[in-house]
Structure formats: C-alpha cells, structure tokens
Amino acid sequence: GAVVSQHPSRVICKSGTSVKIECRSLDFQATTMFWYRQFPKKSLMLMATSNEGSKATYEQGVEKDKFLINHASLTLSTLTVTSAHPEDSSFYICSASPTRSYEQYFGPGTRLTVT
Amino acid sequence: DAKTTQPPSMDCAEGRAANLPCNHSTISGNEYVYWYRQIHSQGPQYIIHGLKNNETNEMASLIITEDRKSSTLILPHATLRDTAVYYCIATNNNDMRFGAGTRLTVKP
Numbered sequence: 001g002a003v004v005s006q007h008p009s010r011v012i013c014k015s016g017t018s019v020k021i022e023c024r025s026l027d028f029q030a031t032t033m034f035w036y037r038q039f040p041k042k043s044l045m046l047m048a049t050s051n052e053g054s055k056a057t058y059e060q061g062v063e064k065d066k067f068l069i070n071h072a073s074l075t076l077s078t079l080t081v082t083s084a085h086p087e088d089s090s091f092y093i094c095s096a097s098p099t100r101s102y103e104q105y106f107g108p109g110t111r112l113t114v115t
Numbered sequence: 116d117a118k119t120t121q122p123p124s125m126d127c128a129e130g131r132a133a134n135l136p137c138n139h140s141t142i143s144g145n146e147y148v149y150w151y152r153q154i155h156s157q158g159p160q161y162i163i164h165g166l167k168n169n170e171t172n173e174m175a176s177l178i179i180t181e182d183r184k185s186s187t188l189i190l191p192h193a194t195l196r197d198t199a200v201y202y203c204i205a206t207n208n209n210d211m212r213f214g215a216g217t218r219l220t221v222k223p
Contacts, residue, residue, distance in 0.1 A: 004158075006158075032209060034210060034211070036213075043202070043213045043214060043215050043216060044153075044159065044213040045213075046210060046211075046212055046213075049210055091156070093158050093159070095158075095159075095211070097209045101209075102147070102208065102209040103161065103209075104161070104209055104211055105161065106151075106158035106159045106160070106161075107158050108157055108158045109156070109157065109158045111156075
C-alpha cells in the first residue's frame with residue numbers, strides 16, 4: 001500500500017523557536033496533502049489543505065502566519081510551527097492523497113513538545 | 116460532509132465479531148462512507164469505504180443500509196491488536212474530517 005512518512009517522529013523545542021515537520025509520500029505523487037493536529041484524548045482536527053504549487057487553504061481558527069505550509073513538490077509538504085509556545089505542543093499528523101484519487105494515506109505523526 | 120454519530124466506546128471479546136455502528140442520517144447521494152482506525156499514538160489507518168453496496172476486504176466488511184442513513188463496520192474475528200479508536204466519515208471529497216469515533220477495546 002501507499003506509504004507516507006513524517007520527520008521527525010518527535011521533537012522537543014524551546015518556547016519561541018520554530019520547528020519544521022516534513023511529510024513525504026514515498027511511493028506515489030500527491031497533489032494534495034493535509035495537516036492535522038491532535039491533542040491528548042481528542043480527535044484529529046484538520047488544520048490545512050496543502051496543494052502542490054499553490055498556497056495552502058487553512059481551516060477557520062488556524063493562524064496561517066504561525067503554521068507555515070509549503071508544498072513545493074508532489075512528494076513533499078512541510079509544516080513550520082513558528083515561534084512555538086507550550087500550547088502548540090501536540091501530535092501533528094499529515095496525510096496525502098494520490099493524484100486523481102480520493103483515497104488518503106496518513107503519516108505516523110510527529111509529537112511536538114514545546115518547553 | 117454529513118455529520119456522523121458513533122457510540123463513544125464498545126467492548127468485544129477476542130475472537131468474536133466486532134460490529135461498530137455509525138449513523139449518518141443526513142448523508143447526500145454522492146457522499147461515500149469511510150472507516151479509519153487509530154491505534155494509540157499512531158496515524159490513522161484506512162480500513163474500508165463504500166457508497167451504496169456492501170463492501171468487504173481483508174480487514175473488514177462494511178454494511179450500508181438501503182437508505183444509506185447508517186452503516187456498520189464488521190471485524191469478523193477481533194484480536195487484541197484491533198483495540199483502537201474507529202472513525203466513520205461521510206464525505207464526497209478527500210479532506211477527511213474526524214468526529215469523536217468509537218473506542219473499541221478487545222478483551223481476552
């Protein structure tokens with residue numbers, strides 16, 4: 001089956017610093033990738049939809065200047081959490097949809113802890 | 116996307132069938148029913164999806180009622196490794212929006 005990877009799997013950073021999370025589709029091309037956030041004991045919340053070669057579409061309440069998304073190629077999307085604060089600590093999950101398909105494949109997630 | 120309603124939790128004995136219900140009474144004609152599951156601290160895993168007909172794959176069966184207002188995911192022989200949160204999503208596009216899901220606990 002299709003594989004999506006994320007790097008890093010976990011990261012600890014200091015308050016005020018920025019963190020970049022990579023999402024890669026390993027064996028297929030993904031025109032569209034999605035970024036989710038999940039707090040403990042809660043469901044996944046869609047943050048933004050990332051389309052290759054264009055600006056991401058953010059969900060209501062998600063700050064686009066804080067969560068920078070770049071989808072520069074058909075196999076890579078990055079999420080940068082800028083000026084991270086402890087409340088940004090969460091499990092960040094990406095998913096990718098193969099070109100011309102409605103199927104979605106999820107990455108293993110990245111656990112961010114901001115101290 | 117149509118709203119879906121699932122019981123918050125269910126238990127199942129190991130080796131028995133697990134039947135997970137989902138209500139999607141406002142589903143529109145072109146919305147598919149997708150099922151994903153999430154094992155603790157991992158990304159969601161696709162299980163199955165369908166539009167009108169019942170579907171079966173190596174993981175599970177999906178039974179959709181004739182009026183499409185509800186569906187049931189069936190794990191025919193649940194194992195301890197099937198313990199997870201199961202999400203039912205009704206959508207006609209590819210941005211999956213997750214509800215609270217059902218926490219299935221398979222017990223020995």
